[in-house]
Amino acid sequence: MMTLFPPLRSPKTSKNQGAFPRKSFLSRRLASSGTLIGLVGLIALFAVLRPKIFLTPLNFTNILEQIAILAMVAAVQTIVMVVGDFDLSVGSLASLVGVITAQLLVGGMDPVLAIFLALCSGIIAGAINGFLVAYLGLSAFISTLATMTSFTGLALLLSNGTTVFGLPDAFIWLGQGRVGPVPMPVIIAVILVILVWFVLSKTVLGRSWYAVGGNSEAARLSGVNTNLVRFSAFLASGFGAALAGIVLTARLASGHPSAADPLMLSSIAAVFLGITLSRTGQPTIGGTIVGLGIVGVLNNGLNILQVNSYVQQVLTGVIIILAVSLSLFSKKRR
Amino acid sequence: MKTTPHAEALAAVLTTNSISKDYGPVRVVSDISLDLLPGSIHALLGENGAGKSTLIKILAGIIAPSEGFIEIDGMPRELRSVRDGQARGIVALPQELTLVPTLAAAENIYLGMRRTGWPGISNRRGLDRDARVQLERLGQEISLDVPVGELSAVQQTMIALARAIVRDARVLILDEPTAALTDAETEQLFTVLRALRDEGTAILYVSHRLEEVFSLADTATVLRNGHHVWTKPISETNTNDVVAAMIGREHGQVFPARSTNAGIPLLALNKVQGHRVRGISLEARAGRVLGIAGLAGSGRSELLKIIAGVERAQGGSVLLDGIDITRRSLAATMNAGIVYVPEERRSQGLVMSDTIEANIALANLRSLSVAGVALRSRESATAKRRVAELQIKTTSVRQLVAELSGGNQQKVVLAKYLEREPKILLLDEPTRGIDIGTKAEIYQLIRRLTNNGMAVIVVSSEIPELLGIADEIVVLHEGHLTEIVSADQSSNESILHLCYRKPE
Numbered sequence A: 001m002m003t004l005f006p007p008l009r010s011p012k013t014s015k016n017q018g019a020f021p022r023k024s025f026l027s028r029r030l031a032s033s034g035t036l037i038g039l040v041g042l043i044a045l046f047a048v049l050r051p052k053i054f055l056t057p058l059n060f061t062n063i064l065e066q067i068a069i070l071a072m073v074a075a076v077q078t079i080v081m082v083v084g085d086f087d088l089s090v091g092s093l094a095s096l097v098g099v100i101t102a103q104l105l106v107g108g109m110d111p112v113l114a115i116f117l118a119l120c121s122g123i124i125a126g127a128i129n130g131f132l133v134a135y136l137g138l139s140a141f142i143s144t145l146a147t148m149t150s151f152t153g154l155a156l157l158l159s160n161g162t163t164v165f166g167l168p169d170a171f172i173w174l175g176q177g178r179v180g181p182v183p184m185p186v187i188i189a190v191i192l193v194i195l196v197w198f199v200l201s202k203t204v205l206g207r208s209w210y211a212v213g214g215n216s217e218a219a220r221l222s223g224v225n226t227n228l229v230r231f232s233a234f235l236a237s238g239f240g241a242a243l244a245g246i247v248l249t250a251r252l253a254s255g256h257p258s259a260a261d262p263l264m265l266s267s268i269a270a271v272f273l274g275i276t277l278s279r280t281g282q283p284t285i286g287g288t289i290v291g292l293g294i295v296g297v298l299n300n301g302l303n304i305l306q307v308n309s310y311v312q313q314v315l316t317g318v319i320i321i322l323a324v325s326l327s328l329f330s331k332k333r334r
Numbered sequence B: 001m002k003t004t005p006h007a008e009a010l011a012a013v014l015t016t017n018s019i020s021k022d023y024g025p026v027r028v029v030s031d032i033s034l035d036l037l038p039g040s041i042h043a044l045l046g047e048n049g050a051g052k053s054t055l056i057k058i059l060a061g062i063i064a065p066s067e068g069f070i071e072i073d074g075m076p077r078e079l080r081s082v083r084d085g086q087a088r089g090i091v092a093l094p095q096e097l098t099l100v101p102t103l104a105a106a107e108n109i110y111l112g113m114r115r116t117g118w119p120g121i122s123n124r125r126g127l128d129r130d131a132r133v134q135l136e137r138l139g140q141e142i143s144l145d146v147p148v149g150e151l152s153a154v155q156q157t158m159i160a161l162a163r164a165i166v167r168d169a170r171v172l173i174l175d176e177p178t179a180a181l182t183d184a185e186t187e188q189l190f191t192v193l194r195a196l197r198d199e200g201t202a203i204l205y206v207s208h209r210l211e212e213v214f215s216l217a218d219t220a221t222v223l224r225n226g227h228h229v230w231t232k233p234i235s236e237t238n239t240n241d242v243v244a245a246m247i248g249r250e251h252g253q254v255f256p257a258r259s260t261n262a263g264i265p266l267l268a269l270n271k272v273q274g275h276r277v278r279g280i281s282l283e284a285r286a287g288r289v290l291g292i293a294g295l296a297g298s299g300r301s302e303l304l305k306i307i308a309g310v311e312r313a314q315g316g317s318v319l320l321d322g323i324d325i326t327r328r329s330l331a332a333t334m335n336a337g338i339v340y341v342p343e344e345r346r347s348q349g350l351v352m353s354d355t356i357e358a359n360i361a362l363a364n365l366r367s368l369s370v371a372g373v374a375l376r377s378r379e380s381a382t383a384k385r386r387v388a389e390l391q392i393k394t395t396s397v398r399q400l401v402a403e404l405s406g407g408n409q410q411k412v413v414l415a416k417y418l419e420r421e422p423k424i425l426l427l428d429e430p431t432r433g434i435d436i437g438t439k440a441e442i443y444q445l446i447r448r449l450t451n452n453g454m455a456v457i458v459v460s461s462e463i464p465e466l467l468g469i470a471d472e473i474v475v476l477h478e479g480h481l482t483e484i485v486s487a488d489q490s491s492n493e494s495i496l497h498l499c500y501r502k503p504e
Helices: A011-018 A020-031 A033-048 A059-084 A090-107 A111-135 A140-159 A168-178 A184-202 A202-214 A216-221 A226-252 A263-275 A285-302 A309-333 B050-062 B080-087 B107-111 B124-137 B155-164 B183-198 B210-216 B237-247 B300-308 B329-337 B347-350 B356-362 B376-389 B406-418 B436-451 B465-469 B490-501
Strands: B014-023 B026-036 B040-045 B065-073 B076-079 B091-092 B171-175 B202-206 B220-223 B227-233 B265-273 B280-285 B287-293 B315-320 B340-342 B425-430 B455-459 B472-477 B482-484
Touching: A020 B076, A020 B347, A033 A285, A059 A184, A059 A202, A059 A226, A059 A263, A059 A285, A059 B472, A090 A111, A090 A140, A090 A226, A090 A263, A090 B210, A111 A140, A111 A168, A111 A226, A168 A184, A184 A202, A184 A226, A202 A216, A202 A226, A202 B356, A202 B406, A216 A226, A216 B026, A216 B280, A216 B347, A226 A285, A263 A285, A263 B220, A285 A309, B026 B040, B026 B050, B026 B065, B026 B227, B040 B050, B040 B183, B040 B237, B050 B080, B050 B171, B050 B202, B050 B356, B050 B490, B080 B091, B080 B124, B091 B155, B107 B124, B107 B155, B124 B155, B155 B183, B183 B210, B210 B237, B220 B237, B220 B356, B227 B237, B237 B436, B237 B490, B265 B300, B265 B490, B280 B287, B280 B436, B280 B455, B287 B300, B287 B436, B287 B490, B300 B340, B300 B455, B340 B406, B356 B376, B356 B406, B376 B406, B425 B436, B436 B455, B436 B465, B465 B490, B472 B490, B482 B490
Parallel strands: B040 B202, B040 B220, B091 B171, B171 B202, B287 B455, B287 B472, B340 B425, B425 B455
Antiparallel strands: B014 B026, B014 B065, B065 B076, B220 B227, B265 B280, B265 B315, B472 B482
């Protein structure tokens, strides 16, 4: 039986095979790296326009600090989008958890216990989303849109619609402190991103997330508990959103019922920008980081150029569309 | 639709001039020159991966050739898009028809065409009137009020044909149009195709079903590994000739020798009830292949799914080695040693956006990991071993399964489940839509597995296949077991007869 079947294509093909993987890796990277080139281009542009302000270690730290909290949300949004869903409630959940933390602290609770309880409330909220999507079978769009609304309402209720002040310094250190030159939010974000990277690319759970996102039915028939896998993605999302809410509250030294709301759209934008770098159209944590870089560099650079913040918002939208369509274009050409 | 005067019938309407197509370093279509004549049905034959789909896509304007060009009426043309091709009278009907299921027939037929009347305003009555005329020309009476998604497969095919005709198609390209049709519907489609041919349309017809080709086509072209083997008038060739050309060797022993092993019973079903399945009792033995035959809807797939734990039995019991596993989940059943290889490789078998390696690992995550951490090197090694064993044609185990041919994709699905080293292998239509060469390999594989003591249960809608690979065949009729017969004492007719017979 072994000899009955013709060899692969032609001798010409097999001769090329030795060189094939490396060459295709390189060309693949180049073909799909429009977004990466965009990031480098942005950095080059601002560096030329404002070299003395933009290209300094201080400003670099600034950028990292500005995107650190967004990075936490984007990291877990990546997980949810790997599974093929969205979590629209991450922003309002982060706001809600921020308010909860602030109220607990103002009430005199020990910061460690308050943070623990706040994280638990985020996980519970994630469990609600996960239950609706994975076990009740509602679409992620509808369920998280609904929970987003409810979380915002809860945050307003718990804060009476105002900003909650008077947080202890020990807690505020989480958002404003530094270890050496590195701001605390950056450290926390890096730890979370590394954790998400590890789980996504090195563990059985990560493989299952990708498989369910790629073909849920094939995963199920391979013995994967697809409901549990989707549920767990939303749990992770709740945890990440809660962490972001806590750090943001510490950074602002106050709890505000809508402080973290814009994180939702920015996190989805970052993941989408990252998807343009991926060979298969699946999100990756590395891609998300590049997406975050674009969002961060863009905002920072436009600030330095003293561009009107309304104009900044318009430009951010335009650049996201440009990046995504550029990469689509390069994929079609192949 | 124009009728071509007979005098011009010999001038090719569409010619491919030394067309080649490369994907990366792989040349999937190599130097192909074909003439499509008006008033003629031209069959395009070849195994999966022979380059048929690629050639069709080039002709339809979906992809551009890497080398060579297309001539239309003798003039070199470059087709930049499907629309471009249609404007020149070339219309392709893909295997999965591209109708809008929620729109009615008339709207589908005229979708995207500019019509007279108020711009932007749909004149439903006028549309319906014109659509009815077109469908009558095809000899069809199709309700114009229901969404086409609710129509039968053959009616949808007819609507797609009507859509081609109103676009003045001079070249029709059909890719496996009968895959979803019954025999009667197929005959209906052929009548229409012959009528279109007689009116002067050039038809390129792709099918795996050789008997259809011989009853329909005027000319046949065989491709193998992207190369043009030959083009002959259909009267000058026969099935053996075609098969030999397709696989590059004589159509010899497709089916392996049967088992002489009596086998100890491994699996016993006791009055199993399901949604369709009604009180089935049977036994599967180590070292033997049990075939399950039955018409569509007879419950044959459901029976496999119940055994596998994909669906729950509503009554009765399934015993593996005497242990009741009826209530176990899919994962638990897999752990017990039963794997189910699903029917649809694309939608159920594979994560198309993933690599061969990741797909094979998917059913084996536990054995390829330590404490929840996946072992990349072990995944690679496993995939390499299976790729070699099953002779999967690929550049590396990191290749995306989407880039493989159908037969090789099916082997990846098999590899994934075989890696579980099951005691019982359940195969649902294991060779659907794959070429003869790969089919033969899969048959040999099944026999090799049973010789090593596995029990295999195969569901197939192709009775000759069951007769070739099974030792015993169970025939189902509307969920009931009609009879269990020995394969070597049965014929295609006797099995088919049982399929239609109600059990006493």
